[in-house]
Amino acid sequence: MTAHPPAGYGYLPAASLPHVAPRPTLRDVATAAGVHPATASRALNDATRSLVRPATVARVREMAAALGYQVNPIARSLKTSRSETVGVLVPDLTNPLFPPIVRGIEDALGDSGYTVLTANTDNDPARTSSNFAAMQARQVDGFIVATALLDDPLMHDAAARGVPMVLVNRLTEHLDVSAVSADDATGIERTVDHLVGLGHRDIAHVAGPLRVSTGAVRLRAFRAAMQSHGLRDDRVVEAEAYSEAAGRACLLKLLDGDRPTAVVAGNDLLALGCYDALAESGLSCPDDVSIVGFNDMPFISRLQPPLTSVRVPQYELGVEAARLLLDRLSGRTVTPRVVLLPVRLVVRGSTAPPPLVKRPARPAG
Amino acid sequence: MTAHPPAGYGYLPAASLPHVAPRPTLRDVATAAGVHPATASRALNDATRSLVRPATVARVREMAAALGYQVNPIARSLKTSRSETVGVLVPDLTNPLFPPIVRGIEDALGDSGYTVLTANTDNDPARTSSNFAAMQARQVDGFIVATALLDDPLMHDAAARGVPMVLVNRLTEHLDVSAVSADDATGIERTVDHLVGLGHRDIAHVAGPLRVSTGAVRLRAFRAAMQSHGLRDDRVVEAEAYSEAAGRACLLKLLDGDRPTAVVAGNDLLALGCYDALAESGLSCPDDVSIVGFNDMPFISRLQPPLTSVRVPQYELGVEAARLLLDRLSGRTVTPRVVLLPVRLVVRGSTAPPPLVKRPARPAG
DNA sequence: CCCGAGCATGCACTCGTTTGCAAGGACTGC
DNA sequence: GCAGTCCTTGCAAACGAGTGCATGCTCGGG
Known part of the structure; x- marks a missing residue:
């Protein structure tokens, strides 16, 4: 069996022998479409697309599709200093409360093209802080924080610096940021x-x-x-x-x-x-x-x-938090909102009328 | 109360009025230390540190610390086409089996400075494939995959392209990559x-x-x-x-x-x-x-x-998978290994001797 | 028929880092 | 005392995309 071309790529740029094929770049599609990279960039970008003649747009997009071009998010981030990524801070993924929340966040953000970076802080302020910093270094566009303390200098500091963020499940006092929690x-x-x-x-x-x-x-x-x-x-x-x-x-x-x-x-x-x-x-x-x-x-x-x-409603908690953050990131909403989601008491077997007479407890062991 | 300087930054580069201060860049550090950016880069990087005179290293690092400099991972990734990030594919974080595994992965990789990007695929090959591609676009250095099928074209394809990856929990037949699973x-x-x-x-x-x-x-x-x-x-x-x-x-x-x-x-x-x-x-x-x-x-x-x-041993499954991937990424180990972790039967109340005589089942309803 | 407006595109620089190459200086050995 | 070598540092070119500005073209009105 001989080496076969990697799936998803056209065969125009002769695949060299090394088995890792170079991804086509913006320059490649520009060349293929016979335009300048700048034009190709504008044609591919929905926001600037109106600046270029429709016929050209079509040609560029066609070549992009043919080459299997995908923008390089890293390069884009470097230039735009945004990353289409949000950081999620949870105490411990192993606590069954959080997976549904995280899942809700991922689903809602994913629909808008964002990816999420999660970190477990184990409720340790030092870990929280270092994870927060690391994520900021990675240019995350915002945060969803499930680890906030009632009095949380880190959160206040970040809010003061204008870092877009949303608190979920746990709130912080006197903090002017959006938050969503259960009632x-x-x-x-x-x-x-x-x-x-x-x-x-x-x-x-x-x-x-x-x-x-x-x-x-x-x-x-x-x-x-x-x-x-x-x-x-x-x-x-x-x-x-x-x-x-x-x-x-x-x-x-x-x-x-x-x-x-x-x-x-x-x-x-x-x-x-x-x-x-x-x-x-x-x-x-x-x-x-x-x-x-x-x-x-x-x-x-x-x-x-x-x-x-x-x-x-754990999943919805995540979804709503994601929505609030998206609103903030898109610049639509600036004024923070606090959303309380409704809860419901589910009665099961662990509650019953009190005993008529209290039995003595048997000492352990 | 007036605006105060953001924590963590020295005050050398005059902070302008907007409340988001520009992070110091490598160039800033170099200027402050009176050296060329290239030298500063080498001084800061442990691998190339030996190329520069110890006294200079000290000076550069000192200035970097004073300015609160942190490398910009985005810029670094663009240049090195590595990202210190690995992608983790799980079927569904909401399935209690996976959080401990993911946690193990995050802990083990985090110790080596890697961050993880997780995605839920819901066992849908299309979602798996698109998530995989998106992560590759983000230059992840490798993958840990918990969603592999027994016969999985996507995995074979990726393996053939030389993408570093490790399978966890679920294996794929005739696939020459490292994997870790329970026995x-x-x-x-x-x-x-x-x-x-x-x-x-x-x-x-x-x-x-x-x-x-x-x-x-x-x-x-x-x-x-x-x-x-x-x-x-x-x-x-x-x-x-x-x-x-x-x-x-x-x-x-x-x-x-x-x-x-x-x-x-x-x-x-x-x-x-x-x-x-x-x-x-x-x-x-x-x-x-x-x-x-x-x-x-x-x-x-x-x-x-x-x-x-x-x-x-779910957590250990994750840790071991992370270790295998780190070995692969560091180039130490090239030959794939399959690790089977030991299991143990835990006997509890759901098993007992069979009934002497089978009672008839009562039809539902 | 000419000039100005406006649209489409190209040019060139930038984001922050890494790295091959070259140059300068000090030092050693003959 | 000179050539060769090593050590240290600087230079400049990338990585891939976005964007202000300039340019050239077309078209319309006077």
């Missing part, structure tokens, strides 16, 4: 209503880290909802991170004192940790303690027991 | 052994799509294992995709005839679909039918019932 407050309110409706009075909250907006907003909403029902709002433990381990630790702490009959977890991972803590203490969910999560992660409905959770 | 055959063998050990004789296989290697390899391994036990190896249905819906459809088909007492599912998603089919038929897992998955996706251990599955 956390309403979600928590519905959750508390649900539990109270079932008869619960002793409701605790395993709060997410208070330095991120989701943690703070949900905590505030929890307090407000409890107060509106005339119930104690101070059974709260703050988790160190949105992780199972942290959730477990928090609930163990709560079980240690006057045991609540229901727990509003800051998110699904924390709720999973609560499951673990209950199991270790010989308690059952929902018979002894009801648990509610947040986010409605994929597959969470198949858990043992299926977790009652607040569904947030 | 699927052994995993299936262990699975069958486990089921037979429990007393099962009527074992079926819900195979993944046979046009991808994982589907084909696991099917072959299933047949071989069954034969070695002297059992029927023809209770097999091929799923249209690795999805819950497909798994459900397959098992419904199997339940229709002579019902097996155990099912080896092609992966965890198919196993979840099997759960659904059983529930619809009024059958119980594991009392009526045992089910085994593959991959040991995150959180699968918390299912109802917890799924027995073959654990594959």
Whole structure:
């Protein structure tokens, strides 16, 4: 079998023996079309296309197609200092909350010809900052940030420098940039209503880290909802991170004192940790303690027991964030907007009426 | 409050009023250090650093640091036609199997200064091909592909053109490129052994799509294992995709005839679909039918019932793939290698001895 | 019939870096 | 003391595309 010409290229420029064929350049199509490279550039570019005679446009585009010409984004970026690329910062792709968001972003941006560069920051400000800088060096046109802290110097700094960006899921205080998030407050309110409706009075909250907006907003909403029902709002433990381990630790702490009959977890991972803590203490969910999560992660409905959770439209979160950024990049919209997407409480097997009499917890081990 | 200088830049080049300060360029550094840009370039570049007098190197680097200079990767890429970027093709980031793999890739490549560009192909050859082309246009230095088909013209073509790439998870036949995958055959063998050990004789296989290697390899391994036990190896249905819906459809088909007492599912998603089919038929897992998955996706251990599955080291799969690609890119290794990572059967609640007498299935509805 | 307007195209420079080649200087060995 | 060599640095030409400006052409109106 002999070497065959690479697919997708015409055979006009004699393919030399090395098996890597040079991509045709703008100059090549210009020559082939008998025009100056500048003219070819204008003919190929939709924005400047009107400057050149239609017949010429046709000829150039025809040759471009025949040669299989594709613009070199690198060269274009160097000249235009834009890159048709946006940077996406997430804490950890391995957290099931984020893949759907990222997918939504990629799909929406992809439709507009953008590609995305993602980075995992593990909630480490140093990593966040270095990734941010690296992406800026790569001339990304904008950012979608899912790692923002409530008080985030990096974000403020970037916003002050006029870097186009959109926050998703997590917001930053006093920051004048567009953002999209779920309607956390309403979600928590519905959750508390649900539990109270079932008869619960002793409701605790395993709060997410208070330095991120989701943690703070949900905590505030929890307090407000409890107060509106005339119930104690101070059974709260703050988790160190949105992780199972942290959730477990928090609930163990709560079980240690006057045991609540229901727990509003800051998110699904924390709720999973609560499951673990209950199991270790010989308690059952929902018979002894009801648990509610947040986010409605994929597959969470198949858990043992299926977790009652607040569904947030994760994919749409990504799509909407992408849209906001596109608006900003196209210069259509300049004034920042904050979009809250509606949520819905999905009731499953992890919530039930409180036990008539509290069983004693069995010490672990 | 007046405009303040952007962080990270010295104040030497007078910052003009617009709030976006121009990044210092190599020329700036050279001027500041009193040398020619070429010299500055060599001084900054570790590979060429030895060509310039140590004192000069120090001076240049000092000025670069003072100015906050960072090379412009775009300009560098244009010149070198390399980009320190690799493309990663996955079917769907939303499938829990892939985030850990991608994370492994990003971590390993990131340590070597590479960034990754990911794309979701949804197993659509057209999307795969266009994403591949777009990434090549962006001068990616290589690819890590998790979407390869068993017989994949695109992969063959790229390999023939000498594009550096590594296959991960899914392999392609007769393709002379490096690849890393789990030891699927052994995993299936262990699975069958486990089921037979429990007393099962009527074992079926819900195979993944046979046009991808994982589907084909696991099917072959299933047949071989069954034969070695002297059992029927023809209770097999091929799923249209690795999805819950497909798994459900397959098992419904199997339940229709002579019902097996155990099912080896092609992966965890198919196993979840099997759960659904059983529930619809009024059958119980594991009392009526045992089910085994593959991959040991995150959180699968918390299912109802917890799924027995073959654990594959997903993160390590990514890391190893990245390593192979780095070897290739650095020119150290040229000869392709295929790496099989070890797997382990994790026995959980979805497998049990077969029922003494088969209960009749209750028709759905 | 001539001049000016306007359209289509070409010219040349630029974006920021890398790199082959050449030149200048210092130093060594004879 | 001179030639040859090495070391250090500068020069200039790329990489591939975009774009302000100039130029040449055509056409219309007076």
